[in-house]
Amino acid sequence: MPSEDxxxxxxxxxxxxxxxxxxxxxxxxxxFADVPFTPLRKxxxxxxxxxxxxxxxxxxxxxDQGPGAAYNAAAKFHRAYAHAIEGNPDVxxxxxxxxxTHTTAGDPNSWFPLAQLRRAVAEGRIGSVAPRFYGAPxxxxxxxxxxxxxxxxxxxxxxxxxxxxxxxxxxxxCHQTISxxxxxxxxxxxxxxxxxxxxxxxxxxxxxxxxxxxxxxxNAAGKPHNAASQAATLDLALHVLESASAPRTTVQSPQRWSxxxxxxxxxxxxxxxxxGDLARLRAEHEQHRAIARAGRDx
Numbered sequence: 224m225p226s227e228d229x230x231x232x233x234x235x236x237x238x239x240x241x242x243x244x245x246x247x248x249x250x251x252x253x254x255f256a257d258v259p260f261t262p263l264r265k266x267x268x269x270x271x272x273x274x275x276x277x278x279x280x281x282x283x284x285x286x287d288q289g290p291g292a293a294y295n296a297a298a299k300f301h302r303a304y305a306h307a308i309e310g311n312p313d314v315x316x317x318x319x320x321x322x323x324t325h326t327t328a329g330d331p332n333s334w335f336p337l338a339q340l341r342r343a344v345a346e347g348r349i350g351s352v353a354p355r356f357y358g359a360p361x362x363x364x365x366x367x368x369x370x371x372x373x374x375x376x377x378x379x380x381x382x383x384x385x386x387x388x389x390x391x392x393x394x395x396x397c398h399q400t401i402s403x404x405x406x407x408x409x410x411x412x413x414x415x416x417x418x419x420x421x422x423x424x425x426x427x428x429x430x431x432x433x434x435x436x437x438x439x440x441x442n443a444a445g446k447p448h449n450a451a452s453q454a455a456t457l458d459l460a461l462h463v464l465e466s467a468s469a470p471r472t473t474v475q476s477p478q479r480w481s482x483x484x485x486x487x488x489x490x491x492x493x494x495x496x497x498x499g500d501l502a503r504l505r506a507e508h509e510q511h512r513a514i515a516r517a518g519r520d521x
Contacts, residue, residue, distance in 0.1 A: 230422045230437055231487050233395045240491040243501055253365050253399050258429040258470035259409035263387065267465045272343075273353040273385035273413075275376060275404060277361045277397040278314035278335055280306060288317040290329035296510075301362075303375035305355040305383075308337060312356065319361055319394035321441030325486045330447035334393055336418070339444070339457035348461060353383045359390075359404050361397045368400050373407035380413060387414045387464060389457075391443050395421055402428035416464040418443045418456065422473070432467045434460040436476040439486060445478075452478060 238249050263270070281288055285298045298318035306312060314335050316328050332338055337356065343349045357376050362368060380388060388408055392401035398421040405415040409431050416432040419425050420443050425433050436443055436456060445453030456476060463474045480486060489495070496504075 229487070230435070231490055232423055233398075233421045233490075234423050234427065236491040237395055239493050243493040243496070244504055250363065252424060253403055253428045255406070255429040258431060259406055260431045260467075260470035261409045261412050261414045263414050263465055265386070267349055267387070267461060268347055269350045270386035271351045271353055271384060272340060272349050273380050273383065273388045274308075274335075274337060274340060274356040275359055275388055275390040275401065276314060276335055276356060277319065277359050277392050277394070277400060278316050278331075279318050279358065280304070281313040281315050288315045291323070291327045292317040293323075294318075294320060294507075299360070300358060301360050303360060303372045303379070304358040305379040306358070307355055308352060312337070314358075316393050316441055319397055321393050322439030322486075322490055324489050325439040325480075326441050326447060328441055332444060332450075332453050333442045333447040334391060334444050336389070336391065336444040336453065336457050339453050340389070342454065343457065343461065348458070350386075353380070353385050355379065355383055359397075359400050361392075361394060361400050363396055365399070365403060368403045369407065372400070373404045376404055377408055377411050377413070380408065381411075385413065387416075389460060389464070390415055390417045392417070392419050392421070393441050393443070395424055395440070398424040399428060401425075402430050405430050414464060416460050416467075418460045422475075426471070426473060429471060431470045431472065432463050433473045434463050434476060435473055436478065438478075438480045440490070442480075446480070 279298050279300050288298050295317040340352045357379050390401045390405050392398040398419050402425050408415050418434050420438050420440050422435045445456040
């Protein structure tokens with residue numbers, strides 16, 4: 224039985240999972256010894272906050288993207304985007320590998336904290352929310368993130384005169400993408416905080432500020448359908464943003480997903496899979512890669 228104090232080793236789990244599927248070359252996760260750090264230049268109550276997400280804008284022509292949807296490679300996006308925050312933007316995570324066993328992606332507020340940022344403005348905790356939010360493509364190509372996507376997001380933030388950024392990943396690769404993006408923004412003078420669930424990936428990359436929630440992937444902004452959890456998670460992220468005095472500052476949320484930590488043993492656990500499962504998953508993975516490649520080439 225996993226310990227409730229031990230976070231899931233996503234890098235090791237992912238490495239063993241793909242090895243079991245027949246991919247022998249292990250993925251090299253991003254790692255840096257030096258970490259940039261930009262202090263806040265003014266009180267948070269005077270700052271404009273930008274929200275960076277790996278969630279995708281809903282497109283009804285791309286198949287099932289709703290709660291409980293299977294992994295949908297067709298819904299992936301391949302260039303960074305900026306979209307107005309007016310109304311209730313419909314963003315979904317069917318295109319990434321979140322924890323589909325222990326959560327259903329039924330509440331966007333658990334991965335997209337726009338409502339809580341609006342509350343923070345109303346309470347005077349932050350000055351304002353940027354007029355747009357920003358989508359970071361989730362890609363295994365660190366070069367694409369560093370040379371194309373992170374600079375695009377920086378340009379969006381500068382155009383909207385963003386002072387600080389809150390970044391929220393979902394899947395394992397999302398956590399790397401967001402970590403690289405946060406590093407890029409910090410080098411450009413924009414303080415950041417990451418709200419995430421994959422502690423090992425974020426800390427391996429090396430980021431300035433990180434709020435770790437020990438929840439299933441896809442719930443980095445708080446428990447689904449639980450406004451109190453979501454409010455507490457955003458408030459703690461803002462505290463980390465303004466109080467960190469040096470890079471590699473990680474704060475763990477005191478919230479627990481469940482009194483039973485057994486949920487931690489399921490994600491990409493090859494020991495619980497049968498040979499038939501692995502063959503099926505290999506075939507599905509190749510199909511997903513082909514779909515994503517076609518979308519990227521369009």
